[in-house]
Amino acid sequence: MFDDLQKRLSSAFGQFRARGLLTEANIKDGLREVRTALLEADVNLQVVKEFMEKVGERAVGQQLIKSVRPEQQIVKVVHDELIELMGPVDPSIRFEKTGPTIIMLCGLQGSGKTTTCGKLARLLASQGRKPLLVAADLQRPAAIEQLKVIGQQLQVPVFSEPSSNPVKVCQDALAEANRQACDTIILDTAGRLHVDDELMAELKQIEKKVKPHQVFFVCDALTGQDAVASAGSFNEALELDGVIITKLDGDARGGAALSVRKVTGVPVKFVGMGEKLDKLQPFDPERIVGQMLGMGDIVGLVEAA
Amino acid sequence: SKTAQLFNIRSWFGRKVDQSFLDDLEARLIQADVGVKSTQRIVDRVREAYSDKTADDDLLNFVKAELKALLVDPRPGTLAVSPSKPTVYLIAGVNGSGKTTSIAKLAQRLKDEGKTILLAACDTFRAAAADQLTVWATRSGSDIVKGAPGADPASVAHDACDRALARGADVLIVDTAGRLHTQSHLMRELEKVRGVLHRKISGAPHEVLLVLDATNGQNAIRQAEVFTKSIGCTGVILTKLDGTAKGGVVVAVRQTIDLPVKFIGVGEGIDDLQPFDADTFVESLFT
Numbered sequence A: 001m002f003d004d005l006q007k008r009l010s011s012a013f014g015q016f017r018a019r020g021l022l023t024e025a026n027i028k029d030g031l032r033e034v035r036t037a038l039l040e041a042d043v044n045l046q047v048v049k050e051f052m053e054k055v056g057e058r059a060v061g062q063q064l065i066k067s068v069r070p071e072q073q074i075v076k077v078v079h080d081e082l083i084e085l086m087g088p089v090d091p092s093i094r095f096e097k098t099g100p101t102i103i104m105l106c107g108l109q110g111s112g113k114t115t116t117c118g119k120l121a122r123l124l125a126s127q128g129r130k131p132l133l134v135a136a137d138l139q140r141p142a143a144i145e146q147l148k149v150i151g152q153q154l155q156v157p158v159f160s161e162p163s164s165n166p167v168k169v170c171q172d173a174l175a176e177a178n179r180q181a182c183d184t185i186i187l188d189t190a191g192r193l194h195v196d197d198e199l200m201a202e203l204k205q206i207e208k209k210v211k212p213h214q215v216f217f218v219c220d221a222l223t224g225q226d227a228v229a230s231a232g233s234f235n236e237a238l239e240l241d242g243v244i245i246t247k248l249d250g251d252a253r254g255g256a257a258l259s260v261r262k263v264t265g266v267p268v269k270f271v272g273m274g275e276k277l278d279k280l281q282p283f284d285p286e287r288i289v290g291q292m293l294g295m296g297d298i299v300g301l302v303e304a305a
Numbered sequence B: 001s002k003t004a005q006l007f008n009i010r011s012w013f014g015r016k017v018d019q020s021f022l023d024d025l026e027a028r029l030i031q032a033d034v035g036v037k038s039t040q041r042i043v044d045r046v047r048e049a050y051s052d053k054t055a056d057d058d059l060l061n062f063v064k065a066e067l068k069a070l071l072v073d074p075r076p077g078t079l080a081v082s083p084s085k086p087t088v089y090l091i092a093g094v095n096g097s098g099k100t101t102s103i104a105k106l107a108q109r110l111k112d113e114g115k116t117i118l119l120a121a122c123d124t125f126r127a128a129a130a131d132q133l134t135v136w137a138t139r140s141g142s143d144i145v146k147g148a149p150g151a152d153p154a155s156v157a158h159d160a161c162d163r164a165l166a167r168g169a170d171v172l173i174v175d176t177a178g179r180l181h182t183q184s185h186l187m188r189e190l191e192k193v194r195g196v197l198h199r200k201i202s203g204a205p206h207e208v209l210l211v212l213d214a215t216n217g218q219n220a221i222r223q224a225e226v227f228t229k230s231i232g233c234t235g236v237i238l239t240k241l242d243g244t245a246k247g248g249v250v251v252a253v254r255q256t257i258d259l260p261v262k263f264i265g266v267g268e269g270i271d272d273l274q275p276f277d278a279d280t281f282v283e284s285l286f287t
């Protein structure tokens, strides 16, 4: 059902092959197709609206390049604007000079937090750091077990304790990190809906008492129009430092990534590309924009022209 | 957080049905994840029937009726029951959609009807997946069959069938690992599990339920198509409707393939499962 944007554009442009300028009139149908492609990629409607205005402004008046087709030229404009919206790119994690760096992951249920904790621990360990995983999800059945299994697989220590208070678990983890000489603490929190006031308050308590240095929002690439609502609320509650987009290994177009970036202003740091613990990659806007538009090498083609 | 309440549809009454009106209707549906194509279909129908008229209750009811007619299931919340024991339900879906939790809820519901339940932990891949199902089995008073981590899911299904037959369980519910529909080797693995159930128990699986996450956007259409092609889904459980996501993608799913929504998930607790009600669902799209 998702045709390549280019294919759709070429049918929208029909017989339009005029040499000369891109004008409002001659790109109208084409831009409609772009809008559809973005909505089918689950880019938030509000974001799409603003974006389309910008693209229109930038495209109109452009000289048509003789060696490429007009639809290819439009795709290039759209592509470049999207990349700009996704940036700037910064997949680094800032570490504290003294004492352990505390990283907290949060997000909706099932978005991939626990798995991503493992992936981060693996990545940081490979860079010579000593991570401690902290099982602060006391909600989901066997959440602690899940993190323990992951810790075993990575040979990374996991802190947990029989408690019903996640704030206390996180606090106690600090002492444990010192005992084990760990320089990075990764907090796995329970999934929660942004409208769940009680659980959101609990998260704020952790932030207040434990003061994580980096708070990452774990966002499922499959998310639809509601992505900005949840990301916005988490950002309001916690001041996010970064977003990690998961499940990008399928055919999800990942419009949520763009929407979340645009609405929160928080950069995407990493993407999850599979269930296994080595499937974490630094965020690459080129790649996700390509996926969003469903296009191959058009951009290179236009760039070369 | 403001997108969910774009507008109160009643405030439209008295407006002329012109392009700006239709644009507003379109926006409402898109924001509920109904998708461009399905939205276009509905907007076109409204344009045909109401162009230049004044929006009123009648128009609103027209739109709602279109959606309800599409989504209605003559037997919501009911699942096929096999004439001979056990009835087998196979549960599948992408990662983290809510399969295991929905199984717990389903088990509790059937248990409340006086049935004996066996759960098969065929997710041998995800860390502690079997432990998670075990906790739920205990809470719902169900029996469980599991394999070692990394074991062949089909062999766990095989053992579960044997146990269900030996114990005379009324219902066998099979949990499977989450997988993206694009992972063809994992889809084949799922087909193998289905094959085992089919060979071991007459008429099984009696329902194949696809668990869709209401926060998912248009990708859910592909999920529904590919899972159905692979293992013949018979219905949907739509989870996480307790958030602000509308789950409108089931409209698009239904317009693409004939897959009724059977239940909705409205929380993480064992009782948070409800029969799908098209009326309530459609009303919620417009509030």
Ligand SMILES: Nc1nc2c(ncn2[C@@H]2O[C@H](COP(=O)(O)OP(=O)(O)OP(=O)(O)O)[C@@H](O)[C@H]2O)c(=O)[nH]1
Pocket: A107, A108, A109, A110, A111, A112, A113, A114, A115, A116, A137, A140, A143, A189, A190, A191, A192, A246, A247, A248, A249, A250, A271, A272, A273, A274, A275, A279, B095, B096, B126, B178, B180
């Ligand atoms: N395909 C794919 N699956 C992923 C990815 N990241 C996580 N998963 C899977 O998504 C499912 C949910 O992951 P979890 O890590 O348990 O998610 P969570 O956010 O901790 O879930 P809760 O704690 O229940 O809120 C599991 O099946 C994971 O294996 C990814 O990048 N790609």
Ligand SMILES: Nc1nc2c(ncn2[C@@H]2O[C@H](COP(=O)(O)OP(=O)(O)OP(=O)(O)O)[C@@H](O)[C@H]2O)c(=O)[nH]1
Pocket: A109, A110, A140, A191, A193, B093, B094, B095, B096, B097, B098, B099, B100, B101, B102, B123, B126, B129, B176, B177, B178, B179, B211, B239, B240, B241, B242, B243, B264, B265, B266, B267, B268, B272
């Ligand atoms: N708010 C809410 N959360 C839900 C609902 N259904 C499931 N969840 C939560 O979603 C998360 C994932 O649920 P699971 O049942 O583990 O999902 P799954 O599909 O089995 O996940 P994998 O086996 O890893 O693919 C858990 O934190 C559940 O508590 C629901 O209806 N509402």
Ligand SMILES: [Mg+2]
Pocket: A113, A114, A115, A137, A140, A143, A188, A189, A190, A191
């Ligand atoms: Mg978790």
Ligand SMILES: [Mg+2]
Pocket: B099, B100, B101, B123, B129, B175, B176, B177, B178
């Ligand atoms: Mg599961």
